[in-house]
Structures are given as structure tokens and as C-alpha cells.
Amino acid sequence: MKNEKTYELVLTALFTAIIVIMAFTPLGYIPLVVINATIIHIPVILGALFLGPKKGAFLGFVFGFTSLINNTFKAATASAFVFSPVLAANIAGVPGIFKSLYICFVPRILVGVIPYFIYILIRNLLKENKQVWRIVINAALSVIFLFSVRAFVNNMMQDGQNAVAGTIAGTLTGILLFIVLTLTSKKKTSAATALAYAGMTGAFTNTLFVMSGIYILYKDAYAAALGVAGDTVIDVIMGIVSFNGIVEATVAAILIAGVGLALMQVKPVKEFNK
Numbered sequence: 001m002k003n004e005k006t007y008e009l010v011l012t013a014l015f016t017a018i019i020v021i022m023a024f025t026p027l028g029y030i031p032l033v034v035i036n037a038t039i040i041h042i043p044v045i046l047g048a049l050f051l052g053p054k055k056g057a058f059l060g061f062v063f064g065f066t067s068l069i070n071n072t073f074k075a076a077t078a079s080a081f082v083f084s085p086v087l088a089a090n091i092a093g094v095p096g097i098f099k100s101l102y103i104c105f106v107p108r109i110l111v112g113v114i115p116y117f118i119y120i121l122i123r124n125l126l127k128e129n130k131q132v133w134r135i136v137i138n139a140a141l142s143v144i145f146l147f148s149v150r151a152f153v154n155n156m157m158q159d160g161q162n163a164v165a166g167t168i169a170g171t172l173t174g175i176l177l178f179i180v181l182t183l184t185s186k187k188k189t190s191a192a193t194a195l196a197y198a199g200m201t202g203a204f205t206n207t208l209f210v211m212s213g214i215y216i217l218y219k220d221a222y223a224a225a226l227g228v229a230g231d232t233v234i235d236v237i238m239g240i241v242s243f244n245g246i247v248e249a250t251v252a253a254i255l256i257a258g259v260g261l262a263l264m265q266v267k268p269v270k271e272f273n274k
Helices: 002-023 041-051 053-073 085-111 114-127 131-156 162-183 187-226 230-264
Strands: 029-031 036-038
Touching: 002 041, 002 053, 041 053, 041 085, 041 114, 041 187, 041 230, 053 085, 053 114, 085 114, 085 187, 114 131, 114 187, 131 162, 131 187, 131 230, 187 230
Parallel strands: none
Antiparallel strands: 029 036
């Protein structure tokens, strides 16, 4: 027991260091031609899976704290105030402090909690060995990849055929993934599928809670910072969610599945009752 606690303490410190390094260097982003996909949440999700939701929440807090520091002292964008209570105080007064603290910390803390329970849920469903659950879960994962590839291709191409090309590429990718998952529905694949869902959920948790928080708490201020009309903010936010969110979720699914399977050779996913 003592050795396990020591091991988890070391692993927590390692994930914390990785988050800090990613947050303050370009290592936290993967260039994908049209966007830089954020991957700072990857160690948070892995921490949630292999150390449990409590330590995952701590790692999420660290993620949020690095975001606060970056946006306060660098302020690389006009909308940096949504993540910085210091800057927000100058724009929205005292209420802005609490609004920005929510946006900066709550979504990131949830990134360290929700993926763990999604992994447990998907793994338990797959363990039942019911073919219907495998088909439903594999189909859902394939559809998400379909929309991700479609959004990525559509944003890469500039001509009028981008919608058709994106749809074709996404559909083919989704069908191929579904076939592969269905034909390889073994124990190891079940773990990989559950890890992929945990990765996607973590990325979506960050995107959805951050962007919904911005819309609810900072609609007008965010519109002014972007230089757009207030009633078009929802379009901007939906664009970020539908493109950046899906692409980053797909990247997270791939990385969490790959790295997670490798880590499982050394340490199993944290048991719920421990």
C-alpha cells in the first residue's frame, strides 16, 4: 500500500510537470494545418484514469492555474480576460473576477473527473459482451470521427467542393473505423474503445463548459473583444465547438487510447473503490 501511494505521488508530480511544460511551451499544441489542437488536457485525463478522479481534479486545477497565468501575463488575445480574473476586473468589475475564475477552473477540474466515469461506464458495458452494446458504442465513435474528418477537410479546402469532399472523406473514415472496431472487438480493443471515449469526453468537457460559460457570463464583453455584433456570438461559439471541439476531441481520443494502453502495461486504471 505504501509503495502504491508513493508511486501515485510520483505519477501525480510527473503529470503536473508535464502540464506546466505543455502550458508554457509550444509542446501543448499540435499544428493541424488549419488549427493548433490543444493537448494540455491529455495529462489531466490520463491522471484521472490512472490516479482516480480526486487527483484528476487536482491536475485539472493545475491546468486551470496555468491558463490563468498565461492569460494574465501574456494576454495573447483580446478575449484573454475570460480566463483572467485580474483582467476581467477591469472590464466587468468584481463580478468579472468570479466569472473568470469559474471559466478558468471549473471546466478544467471537470476534465479531471468526468472522463474517469465515462471510461468505467463504457468498459462495464463492453464487459457484458452484449453485441448490441458493442455495435452502438462502435457506431457512436465512428460517427464522431466522421464529423471530425468532415470538419477538418472542409476547413482545409477553399473551393466550392469542400462540403462534398469533406462529407465523402468523413463518411469513408467513419465506415472504415466501424468495420475495424467491429472485426476486432476483443478485450484489448474494448479497453482502447473505453480510453478513446474518455479522451473525447475530456476534450469536449473542456470545450463545451468553457464556451457555454463564455456565452452565458460574457456574451456582450466577448462580442466587443472580437469586434462582432452581440447576436452573432452564438455563431462564433458554435463554430469553435463544431470544428475545434470535434478535432481536439478526436486527437484526444487517439492519444489517450494509445498512451493509455501503453500505461496499462505498467499500471491498471484506478479502481473505483480505492
